[in-house]
Amino acid sequence: MNRFVGKLFLRCDIETLTGLHIGGTKDSVEIGGLDNPVIKTIDGKPYIPASSLKGKIRCLLERKDGVQQSGEKGNPCGCGNCEICQLFGAHSDKNKTITRLCFRDAFLNYKKYIDLVKSLNFLDEEEIPLTEEKMENIIDRLKGTAKHPRPMERVPAGATFTTKIILNFYEGDDIERLIRKLWEGLRLLEDDYLGGSGTRGYGEVAFRNLEFSLKTRTDYEGNNQAQPIFEEAFATLQDADLKIDELCTEAEKALLAVGGH
Numbered sequence: 001m002n003r004f005v006g007k008l009f010l011r012c013d014i015e016t017l018t019g020l021h022i023g024g025t026k027d028s029v030e031i032g033g034l035d036n037p038v039i040k041t042i043d044g045k046p047y048i049p050a051s052s053l054k055g056k057i058r059c060l061l062e063r064k065d066g067v068q069q070s071g072e073k074g075n076p077c078g079c080g081n082c083e084i085c086q087l088f089g090a091h092s093d094k095n096k097t098i099t100r101l102c103f104r105d106a107f108l109n110y111k112k113y114i115d116l117v118k119s120l121n122f123l124d125e126e127e128i129p130l131t132e133e134k135m136e137n138i139i140d141r142l143k144g145t146a147k148h149p150r151p152m153e154r155v156p157a158g159a160t161f162t163t164k165i166i167l168n169f170y171e172g173d174d175i176e177r178l179i180r181k182l183w184e185g186l187r188l189l190e191d192d193y194l195g196g197s198g199t200r201g202y203g204e205v206a207f208r209n210l211e212f213s214l215k216t217r218t219d220y221e222g223n224n225q226a227q228p229i230f231e232e233a234f235a236t237l238q239d240a241d242l243k244i245d246e247l248c249t250e251a252e253k254a255l256l257a258v259g260g261h
């Protein structure tokens with residue numbers, strides 16, 4: 001097995017630009033609650049599960065690159081060789097590869113959110129709803145009226161969630177290509193959507209406050225401090241776009257020094 005050489009960390013916020021609906025289970029909803037609840041943590045705050053982020057970014061990259069589906073129709077790639085399999089794991093029993101990307105759940109920036117809603121609505125904290133309800137329906141083609149109206153719970157625009165994406169590198173990995181492929185996925189997500197009903201305007205998101213740091217194998221043996229790559233956080237993905245070359249160069253320099261490729 002190829003030896004581990006280090007990790008690139010991307011810590012960032014995800015801001016909702018439109019209402020976000022990532023479905024939760026109805027079990028957790030009290031009687032009289034919404035039919036289509038959003039997923040929440042045990043203390044009732046909406047969050048973005050890591051699996052939603054990972055799955056969506058992978059899917060967008062596979063579509064872009066025209067990657068073959070494996071086995072049953074609709075399954076992710078299982079070749080084990082392409083960058084997408086290296087990053088996200090091979091969906092196959094035969095072609096194993098180490099999954100290099102790890103996503104953390106994205107948790108609501110509660111304080112900031114409460115302040116935002118307060119400034120908009122002049123509500124007291126206990127009155128502030130953490131989600132909104134929107135009616136969705138189908139237009140009757142004959143009468144031109146709405147039918148099957150159903151309420152959808154969603155996180156309103158302006159919420160931010162904090163997450164971390166971790167990219168692991170092993171000896172022999174093409175560091176630059178893996179970073180650039182992940183990057184493509186982030187760009188594609190901003191121009192697509194997260195969660196449900198995206199074609200109807202839900203789930204537009206943007207990355208904010210992007211911070212990059214590195215830990216090499218030797219850092220784990222030493223003082224365990226992540227080394228920041230840039231002095232400041234980037235406000236937007238577009239700002240960070242301008243530094244992608246430098247990011248790749250710095251990551252290669254640090255990882256090559258401990259046995260990267």
Ligand SMILES: [Zn+2]
Pocket residue numbers: 067077078079080081082083084085
């Ligand atoms: Zn593949």
